[in-house]
Amino acid sequence: MTAKMMNAAVMNQPLDIELRQVPIPVPEDDEALVKVYCIGICGSDVHYYEHGRIGRYVVEKPIILGHELAGQVVSVGAAVTNVAAGDRVAVEPGVTCGRCEHCKSGRYNLCPDVVFMATPPVDGAWAEYVTVRSDFLFKLPDSMSYEEGALLEPLSVGMHAMIRGKVGPADRLLITGLGPIGLLAVQAARIYGVNEIYATDIVPFRQQLALEMGVTAVLNPLTEDVQARLEELTGGQGIDVVVETSGNGKAVASTVSTVKRGGRVVLVGMPAVSEVPVDINTLIDAELDVYGLFRYANTYPAAIQALSRPGIDIEKVITHKYDLKDTREAVEMARTQKDTSIKIMIYPNM
Numbered sequence: 001m002t003a004k005m006m007n008a009a010v011m012n013q014p015l016d017i018e019l020r021q022v023p024i025p026v027p028e029d030d031e032a033l034v035k036v037y038c039i040g041i042c043g044s045d046v047h048y049y050e051h052g053r054i055g056r057y058v059v060e061k062p063i064i065l066g067h068e069l070a071g072q073v074v075s076v077g078a079a080v081t082n083v084a085a086g087d088r089v090a091v092e093p094g095v096t097c098g099r100c101e102h103c104k105s106g107r108y109n110l111c112p113d114v115v116f117m118a119t120p121p122v123d124g125a126w127a128e129y130v131t132v133r134s135d136f137l138f139k140l141p142d143s144m145s146y147e148e149g150a151l152l153e154p155l156s157v158g159m160h161a162m163i164r165g166k167v168g169p170a171d172r173l174l175i176t177g178l179g180p181i182g183l184l185a186v187q188a189a190r191i192y193g194v195n196e197i198y199a200t201d202i203v204p205f206r207q208q209l210a211l212e213m214g215v216t217a218v219l220n221p222l223t224e225d226v227q228a229r230l231e232e233l234t235g236g237q238g239i240d241v242v243v244e245t246s247g248n249g250k251a252v253a254s255t256v257s258t259v260k261r262g263g264r265v266v267l268v269g270m271p272a273v274s275e276v277p278v279d280i281n282t283l284i285d286a287e288l289d290v291y292g293l294f295r296y297a298n299t300y301p302a303a304i305q306a307l308s309r310p311g312i313d314i315e316k317v318i319t320h321k322y323d324l325k326d327t328r329e330a331v332e333m334a335r336t337q338k339d340t341s342i343k344i345m346i347y348p349n350m
């Protein structure tokens with residue numbers, strides 16, 4: 001029997017993506033076949049497209065990228081009970097072993113055996129269909145769009161930052177960097193009940209978007225004395241938690257002096273170099289808590305609950321939309337127009 005075919009955007013090698021016919025995957029017993037309606041372009045996809053590698057993950061053969069998606073269940077394997085054909089779902093793109101120490105303790109984002117979409121050699125979902133283990137599918141309420149479903153992935157990073165930083169309504173927050181992750185961290189902070197949210201970025205378009213998304217004030221670290229301004233804006237109370245998303249070395253180093261004594265720092269953005277000079281004496285003297293962050297765990301159900309009631313608009317980060325056949329153009333836009341694009345969406349089943 002010949003396999004049924006579908007369109008997929010295949011990256012043959014860096015800077016070379018083409019639309020190709022590939023077999024439609026067949027779900028295993030514990031998997032569902034999902035028709036992909038909306039899938040985002042992530043910074044990591046762009047990085048693989050440009051450089052062919054991220055750290056120890058190297059693109060060695062043609063790969064389908066993309067891991068921020070939502071769609072509709074088409075069929076399910078014999079053992080699947082939590083979703084059925086016709087369900088609209090968000091896809092959590094990392095399937096974990098469920099057996100290791102980290103999985104069992106609930107920190108499954110640290111699972112050494114995770115199979116994560118669009119991380120070589122694992123294919124992602126810039127394609128018409130994808131198969132996913134069904135426990136990583138989350139039903140979307142009718143009130144939620146496929147766009148929101150796809151954005152749950154980058155929003156999850158922001159949600160996880162709030163959990164790592166033990167953020168609550170009493171906290172004054174600073175988010176450094178207003179790319180997709182920073183902007184969605186703003187929305188995550190609002191979900192966690194934060195009222196005073198400050199942010200820094202140097203790009204006017206991003207600053208404006210952050211203000212529209214509910215940030216209290218945006219500062220430009222190149223033209224303003226951020227620390228003095230924050231002192232003034234918070235009436236001398238200071239910043240309880242800094243969430244660093246830019247990956248800029250200077251921004252990372254400045255977190256220990258921007259946060260107040262006894263405060264918390266959550267490091268999300270990965271600097272291009274692994275060594276960044278940080279004032280350790282300040283860190284010790286001020287009893288700071290510093291948290292690393294890797295992806296997220298158990299955030300989808302909470303995010304779906306939080307977005308089910310109106311008030312938090314995450315779709316504002318979407319700046320461009322493309323058909324699957326124009327994936328190369330879409331990724332080029334993401335690569336070259338960083339100052340005017342935030343989140344770019346691809347629609348494999350227009």
Ligand SMILES: [Zn+2]
Nearest residue numbers: 042043068154
């Ligand atoms: Zn992503």
Ligand SMILES: [Zn+2]
Nearest residue numbers: 097100103111
């Ligand atoms: Zn595991």
